[in-house]
Amino acid sequence: MSDHETHIRVRFAPSPTGHLHVGGARTALYNYLYARKTGGKFVLRIEDTDAKRSTVESYKGIIEAMEWLGLNWDEGPLRGGDFGPYTQSGRGVLYHNEVQKLIDNGNAYYCFCTPERLEEMRFEMKEKKLPPKYDGRCRELSEAEVAERLSKGVPHIVRFKMPHDGTVFFRDIIRGEFSFENGNLDDFVLIKSDGNPTYNFAVVVDDAHMKISHVIRGDDHLSNTPRQIHLYHALGYNVPKFAHLPMILGSDHSRLSKRHGATSIAYYRDRNYLADGLLNYLALLGWSLDGKRELFTHQALIEKFSLKKVSKNPAVFDDSKMKWINSEHLKKLPLTKKIVLVQGVLNDEGLLPPAFDVDISKPVDLKIVPGGEEMTGKKALNYNMNDKETERLGTIINILGNRLKLLNDVPDVIGYFYTDDYRVDEKAVRLHLLRSEVPNRMNKLADEYERLKYFDRESVEKVLRDLAFNLEITAGELIHPCRVALTGKIVSPDIFWVVVLLGKTKTVERLRKAAKFYS
RNA sequence: GGCCCCUUAGUCUAGUGGUCAGGACGCAUGGUUCUCAGCCAUGAAUCAGGGGUUCAACUCCCCUAGGGGCUACCA
Numbered sequence: 001m002s003d004h005e006t007h008i009r010v011r012f013a014p015s016p017t018g019h020l021h022v023g024g025a026r027t028a029l030y031n032y033l034y035a036r037k038t039g040g041k042f043v044l045r046i047e048d049t050d051a052k053r054s055t056v057e058s059y060k061g062i063i064e065a066m067e068w069l070g071l072n073w074d075e076g077p078l079r080g081g082d083f084g085p086y087t088q089s090g091r092g093v094l095y096h097n098e099v100q101k102l103i104d105n106g107n108a109y110y111c112f113c114t115p116e117r118l119e120e121m122r123f124e125m126k127e128k129k130l131p132p133k134y135d136g137r138c139r140e141l142s143e144a145e146v147a148e149r150l151s152k153g154v155p156h157i158v159r160f161k162m163p164h165d166g167t168v169f170f171r172d173i174i175r176g177e178f179s180f181e182n183g184n185l186d187d188f189v190l191i192k193s194d195g196n197p198t199y200n201f202a203v204v205v206d207d208a209h210m211k212i213s214h215v216i217r218g219d220d221h222l223s224n225t226p227r228q229i230h231l232y233h234a235l236g237y238n239v240p241k242f243a244h245l246p247m248i249l250g251s252d253h254s255r256l257s258k259r260h261g262a263t264s265i266a267y268y269r270d271r272n273y274l275a276d277g278l279l280n281y282l283a284l285l286g287w288s289l290d291g292k293r294e295l296f297t298h299q300a301l302i303e304k305f306s307l308k309k310v311s312k313n314p315a316v317f318d319d320s321k322m323k324w325i326n327s328e329h330l331k332k333l334p335l336t337k338k339i340v341l342v343q344g345v346l347n348d349e350g351l352l353p354p355a356f357d358v359d360i361s362k363p364v365d366l367k368i369v370p371g372g373e374e375m376t377g378k379k380a381l382n383y384n385m386n387d388k389e390t391e392r393l394g395t396i397i398n399i400l401g402n403r404l405k406l407l408n409d410v411p412d413v414i415g416y417f418y419t420d421d422y423r424v425d426e427k428a429v430r431l432h433l434l435r436s437e438v439p440n441r442m443n444k445l446a447d448e449y450e451r452l453k454y455f456d457r458e459s460v461e462k463v464l465r466d467l468a469f470n471l472e473i474t475a476g477e478l479i480h481p482c483r484v485a486l487t488g489k490i491v492s493p494d495i496f497w498v499v500v501l502l503g504k505t506k507t508v509e510r511l512r513k514a515a516k517f518y519s
Numbered sequence: 520g521g522c523c524c525c526u527u528a529g530u531c532u533a534g535u536g537g538u539c540a541g542g543a544c545g546c547a548u549g550g551u552u553c554u555c556a557g558c559c560a561u562g563a564a565u566c567a568g569g570g571g572u573u574c575a576a577c578u579c580c581c582c583u584a585g586g587g588g589c590u591a592c593c594a
Contacts, residue, residue: 013594014594015593015594017593017594047594049593049594050593050594052593053593053594111592115591115592118591118592122591125520126520128520129520129521130520130521131520131521131522131590132520132521132590133521133590157592175524175525178523178524180522180523181522184521184522184523184590185522185590186590188590188591189591189592191592192592193592194592196592198591198592198593198594199593199594200594202594203594218588219523219524219525219587219588220587220588220589220594221588221589221594222523222524222588222589223522223523223524223588223589223590224589224594226523244524246524246525246587247525247587247588249586249587251530253585253586253587254586254587255587255588281531284531284532284543285531286531286532287532288531288532288533288542290533290542291531291532291533291534291541291542291543292532292533292541292542292543293542293543294531294532294542294543294544311531311532312524312525312526313524313525313526313532314524314525314526314586314587315530315531315532316529316530316531317530317531318529318530318531318544318545320530320544320545321530321531321543321544321545322544323544324543324544324545325544400556401556401557402556402557402558403555403556403557404556405556464553474553475553476553476554478553479553479554480553480554482553483553483554489554489555490554490555491554491555491556492553492554492555493554493555493556494552494553494554495553495554496553
């Protein structure tokens with residue numbers, strides 16, 4: 001690694017005018033990954049120069065979302081650093097010093113044109129099918145004239161004096177060489193009449209002062225880059241390297257907006273998606289390792305990421321793939337971790353502590369649970385659950401297996417283990433319970449279970465199969481109504497495990513209740 | 520209007536002049552099973568269009584079309 005590479009500094013610079021959305025998060029992620037991969041620094045800077053649109057709620061929301069995602073910044077709000085402040089509203093003096101430099105060396109000038117005149121001018125130019133550029137009226141104002149208007153307090157802005165001829169060249173890490181004719185660029189605004197810098201000016205000043213080595217951002221900024229390069233030159237700073245990321249589009253291929261529904265990071269956080277899963281999916285939106293491997297842990301992302309492998313084409317956000325990635329991450333979590341997460345969701349839904357005690361007569365041997373993972377370390381004692389309940393939950397999660405794809409499905413998928421007030425699927429009832437022969441069978445099954453001494457999986461299955469044999473029906477004809485009676489659903493994990501984990505008392509109670517209710 | 524970027528299945532992508540155009544999600548079918556999920560197997564589906572260059576083009580060049588961006592005292 002060369003000396004230069006040891007000084008890699010990148011930044012994510014959102015404006016606090018809304019929530020952190022998937023596009024911004026992806027940009028933040030790539031910056032973060034690049035910094036971690038290269039041992040550089042990741043800076044978070046808040047670009048709040050638009051006083052009208054910036055809000056503290058957005059600011060807080062962005063910071064919270066970044067933290068939830070685990071995109072830890074080295075310098076910025078809450079962390080500080082040697083190049084602060086990291087909020088542009090706190091850097092006013094700096095912009096004014098810098099713009100003064102530009103005015104002094106003839107690269108910028110005061111402009112007294114009113115917004116009304118500019119609008120008129122633009123309108124006329126459009127009529128004449130000319131590019132709507134600033135006409136440069138104030139560009140050649142004499143020093144005396146400027147001084148006079150200034151002293152009178154005439155509202156003004158500051159513009160960059162763009163050369164009329166020449167070409168600006170630059171190279172983008174992802175897209176290669178670019179050149180822009182200066183003639184197509186106009187005298188853009190540096191300082192607004194409220195004294196705040198514009199985006200194009202503030203980014204350059206801040207990136208230069210914060211010693212940003214690589215500017216990694218969305219390609220909606222590609223067209224701004226030539227203007228910014230002029231500023232770097234005029235200000236006498238080194239031009240950083242650029243990497244313009246393809247944008248993330250909505251399903252209709254238009255720019256992501258509120259119309260597209262689920263675009264905010266908070267939305268997924270609130271629905272109990274896993275941060276690492278989201279990161280994984282976001283990473284894939286515009287980057288791939290080899291087109292084959294798609295599942296990456298946070299750490300693997302850092303190891304494998306490369307700017308060179310970022311694609312040029314815009315990507316459409318696909319919810320179903322994101323769900324899949326999320327489920328894969330969920331699958332891979334160790335059991336103890338899953339228990340804690342599931343407990344959290346159950347608790348949020350008011351399902352903890354359980355509405356009833358379940359007495360499992362014989363402790364469940366996790367070794368015989370399909371794909372059963374044993375609990376390691378001490379049990380997770382959260383949300384008023386005792387050891388036994390925690391162990392039961394661990395077993396429930398084990399028997400659930402891959403059926404659990406989204407943590408948010410937990411209440412629906414296993415709620416019946418925790419309350420009697422669970423949702424009953426009418427279709428399931430119609431299909432399996434509303435039949436004349438069923439109530440009697442359910443009662444018989446309840447009788448058998450009531451008599452059972454050891455309520456373990458083996459016994460519970462034997463009882464049911466023996467009963468089916470005696471009644472001269474298939475096991476399925478008992479199993480399906482039993483499932484609906486116990487869970488209210490047409491689908492569930494292995495029914496015998498459900499019986500065991502629901503416990504003798506509840507199982508018998510629900511079988512009888514179903515028999516009575518649907519006879 | 521001007522300037523700029525992008526274009527492989529529905530979606531994300533691999534591909535860098537000669538490949539049966541590979542993978543993944545999703546979809547469909549079959550197998551396993553008490554249901555579902557899973558797992559296994561199988562299948563449908565792609566190089567935007569047109570010109571060149573070349574013995575050979577998804578790959579290089581040009582044009583067209585489509586999509587996106589910038590052109591703000593938004594960022």
